Amino acid sequence: MNGAVERFDDSARRRVGAYGRTVVRENELLRHPVYTRVLHWTVAIFFILALLSGFAIYSPWLFRAITPLFGGGPTTRMLHPWFSLGFVIAFAFQILNWLAPMTWQPDDRRWMNNIREYVTNERPMEPEYVDFFNAGQKLYFWAIVASALLFLLTGLPMWFPRTFGRITVDIAYVLHDIAGLVMLVGFIVHIYEGTASQPGTFRAMTRGTVERRWAWTHHPAWYRRATGRDPRADYEQARQRAADRSS
Amino acid sequence: MPTGTLQIKAISAHPGPVPGHGVQREEDVCKYIDVTTCIGCKACEVACVEWNDMPFQETRFDNTYQTMPATAWNYWNLIKFNEHARDDGSLMWLMRKDQCMHCEDPGCLRACPAEGAIVQYTNGIVDFQQENCIGCQYCVSGCPFDIPKFNSETKKVYKCTLCSDRVGQGLEPACIKACPTGCLKFGTKADMRALADARAQQLREHSGFANAGVYDPPSIGGTHVIYVLHDATHPEHYGGLPRNPVIPPTYTIWKSAAKPIGLLLALVAAPVAFFHYLMEGPKEPQP
Numbered sequence: 001m002n003g004a005v006e007r008f009d010d011s012a013r014r015r016v017g018a019y020g021r022t023v024v025r026e027n028e029l030l031r032h033p034v035y036t037r038v039l040h041w042t043v044a045i046f047f048i049l050a051l052l053s054g055f056a057i058y059s060p061w062l063f064r065a066i067t068p069l070f071g072g073g074p075t076t077r078m079l080h081p082w083f084s085l086g087f088v089i090a091f092a093f094q095i096l097n098w099l100a101p102m103t104w105q106p107d108d109r110r111w112m113n114n115i116r117e118y119v120t121n122e123r124p125m126e127p128e129y130v131d132f133f134n135a136g137q138k139l140y141f142w143a144i145v146a147s148a149l150l151f152l153l154t155g156l157p158m159w160f161p162r163t164f165g166r167i168t169v170d171i172a173y174v175l176h177d178i179a180g181l182v183m184l185v186g187f188i189v190h191i192y193e194g195t196a197s198q199p200g201t202f203r204a205m206t207r208g209t210v211e212r213r214w215a216w217t218h219h220p221a222w223y224r225r226a227t228g229r230d231p232r233a234d235y236e237q238a239r240q241r242a243a244d245r246s247s
Numbered sequence: 248m249p250t251g252t253l254q255i256k257a258i259s260a261h262p263g264p265v266p267g268h269g270v271q272r273e274e275d276v277c278k279y280i281d282v283t284t285c286i287g288c289k290a291c292e293v294a295c296v297e298w299n300d301m302p303f304q305e306t307r308f309d310n311t312y313q314t315m316p317a318t319a320w321n322y323w324n325l326i327k328f329n330e331h332a333r334d335d336g337s338l339m340w341l342m343r344k345d346q347c348m349h350c351e352d353p354g355c356l357r358a359c360p361a362e363g364a365i366v367q368y369t370n371g372i373v374d375f376q377q378e379n380c381i382g383c384q385y386c387v388s389g390c391p392f393d394i395p396k397f398n399s400e401t402k403k404v405y406k407c408t409l410c411s412d413r414v415g416q417g418l419e420p421a422c423i424k425a426c427p428t429g430c431l432k433f434g435t436k437a438d439m440r441a442l443a444d445a446r447a448q449q450l451r452e453h454s455g456f457a458n459a460g461v462y463d464p465p466s467i468g469g470t471h472v473i474y475v476l477h478d479a480t481h482p483e484h485y486g487g488l489p490r491n492p493v494i495p496p497t498y499t500i501w502k503s504a505a506k507p508i509g510l511l512l513a514l515v516a517a518p519v520a521f522f523h524y525l526m527e528g529p530k531e532p533q534p
């Protein structure tokens with residue numbers, strides 16, 4: 001199973017990658033290849049469209065403000081399931097693309113136990129065991145997987161209420177909204193972490209590369225795998241050089 | 248829109264008070280249906296289709312005296328037929344005129360997310376405004392009586408208007424006007440309720456229907472269509488009239504309480520992120 005996923009993902013990565021390029025300059029590392037970036041932003045665009053059109057119908061307070069963006073109430077209602085379908089399909093490829101790095105590891109429990117230190121910025125550098133994604137990123141990913149599934153399962157009865165019956169629709173309506181709130185909260189945290197909170201992160205998803213010092217700060221184990229070098233030693237060296245320069 | 252008798256009382260998904268509410272003397276209207284004198288002639292069905300100018304649709308014979316299995320988007324008024332076997336083995340033909348009940352607390356209006364798609368007038372009529380309907384069909388699952396019907400071509404939901412256009416001009420609904428037996432009457436809620444109570448008492452005292460009574464379910468605040476039934480203890484015998492009609496809690500508790508609270512909690516995330524940045528600062532690459 002995993003072998004098949006890997007083979008499919010590798011070939012998709014190669015084929016899509018052939019249409020684009022990622023320029024890796026000196027002191028940079030390749031973080032996200034073309035295929036991953038295209039997937040991420042396809043997912044993101046459909047997500048935002050589905051989120052906006054969904055929240056227009058979610059609450060009367062937002063109905064008047066948001067529905068004009070989509071050409072009024074009826075078109076908002078008509079487009080929402082199609083945006084969502086786009087999101088689900090694009091995200092399915094994203095799941096295959098990230099299945100391996102997002103797999104939960106024993107070290108992730110350690111990270112979660114010390115999450116307070118991460119949130120309060122108590123430690124400037126991540127622990128050495130943090131690989132391509134940290135446990136918080138994995139948690140967000142799997143929360144989105146779970147709510148996407150919930151969205152799909154509850155969205156279909158709301159799309160075709162007469163096929164599924166009213167009791168199913170009544171239940172689906174509540175679960176659909178809960179999934180929406182989980183996603184909204186996760187989405188806000190995701191944007192904050194990817195931009196203002198961690199300078200140097202956003203470019204990983206646009207240009208595809210990160211600075212080496214970003215990598216040894218936030219993902220030391222990945223740095224070790226990607227470069228074959230010791231993250232802490234390289235950090236000390238860079239610190240020494242900076243100190244020499246300033247003296 | 249005539250405002251004299253059609254002053255709007257509630258608007259679906261509308262923030263704030265309803266303009267003009269409370270400035271006029273309120274007079275609830277009501278349709279009275281005495282099922283005990285209905286002969287199942289279907290004049291009301293025809294009158295409804297004609298007045299509302301709806302395309303005729305084919306009837307479906309199912310070995311009963313019922314025109315079709317259920318009301319449709321273009322067939323708002325249907326005499327439900329049931330051959331009911333009494334305990335002594337004798338049969339009763341129960342005819343009930345099925346249409347929108349115009350609930351005092353309408354589940355369709357509560358469920359509707361589109362502003363102005365459903366309104367309730369102060370006289371009690373619950374009316375769909377198709378130009379504002381977005382076709383989500385939440386009203387269908389919010390209704391305790393399975394009345395709103397979706398037209399998949401226009402993507403809108405339709406139901407009985409209690410002839411709000413006629414009532415607004417001081418006329419009775421079309422079905423009332425067509426009824427030849429007088430089992431349908433139209434007037435103020437107080438008058439119709441008094442008439443129904445008197446008729447039920449007559450049935451109990453003089454016609455041997457000990458359980459005769461009025462169907463005006465308090466679980467949804469009463470309705471603006473009331474029935475006189477031979478046996479008010481078994482409304483389900485009359486074409487599946489629910490004994491205790493309720494709006495699904497998903498549309499009462501979830502929508503009025505959990506939704507705003509949930510939205511607030513979700514919106515807290517953005518200020519939390521902002522103040523986190525102010526207080527903790529960014530996590531820069533080292534050194």
